[in-house]
Amino acid sequence: MELDETTMGIIGIVAGILILSGWVPQIARGYKTKRLNDVSSYLMILIFAGAALWLVYGIALDDVYIMGVNIAAMVLTMIVLSMKLKYEKVAQTTSE
């Protein structure tokens, strides 16, 4: 398959936007239900760790696009994880 550079650039950017924007409904759902019990903490931690490594990769390449996507991924996963831990703490306190 042959694609020109512009098409490739658009595909890469749209793919990144799709994947990052997936976290928005996840955050919205958690915020609405105040429950993130079924979401594994390890999913957030491992995605965060992988994104942190790819950030190093982006810094080494001096590629602003790779840096941006991975900083966004780190922020989004940490938002979900901190919401999850907060809601579980609240649930525990109220059930005592």
Next chain:
Amino acid sequence: MELDETTMGIIGIVAGILILSGWVPQIARGYKTKRLNDVSSYLMILIFAGAALWLVYGIALDDVYIMGVNIAAMVLTMIVLSMKLKYEKVAQTTSE
């Protein structure tokens, strides 16, 4: 920051493994609790769509590594989504 090519390759591969392996505890958690209510379907669908685009990108570049990571991501998110839909259907049937 200057890193040699080998180090860069290792960082990229380890980052990919970390992010993909995050889905394993998520699948295990869902399998154990038979509940994925708190996981947003849109998260799975949007990650799947983004990975599908990056697969096109990988095919165009003839890059086996990009293809592999994104096929794995597509499979893993579809496993989680199909588990979620199955458990919700079961929960609905039993509550009727």
